[in-house]
Amino acid sequence: MKKAPVSAEGQSWNRPFEVLGKIFFWAFWTPILYIIIAPWLSLGVITYWPSPIFAGFFNSMASTGWLVVSVVAFVWATGAHAHGYYQQRQSKKKFRASLAEKNARKAAGSEQAASEAEKVG
Secondary structure (H helix, E strand, O other): OOOOOOOOOOOOOOHHHHHHHHHHHHHHHHHHHHHHHHHHHHHHHHHHOOOOOOHHHHHHHOOHHHHHHHHHHHHHHHHHHHHHHHHHHHHHHHHHHHHHHHHHHHHHHHHHHHHHHHHHO
16 A cells, blocks of 8 residues: 655645745735835825815825925835845845756766766777
């Protein structure tokens, strides 16, 4: 009788933490996205809607301070994502280079063994 594998396909040690990671992701990015989007939507509401329902809220959210904060938050979020993407690309490049070096050493070793076998034979 064949033994079943210890872990099934697609299972990993951090599987229980994936849900927690998603919760942290959305708990962090939802307010950031709100800060980025809400002032500009409010500016659109007070510009194009003659008498909005919550006029005080939309006027305060469309103030210069919130608009500036939304631009700063957008620039920060874009920079953070760009930096993360750059680090990921550099890490992949480094890994590919080390893998290519390892494969080249392995190929050189097998060629050397083949040439030694030819000399002996």
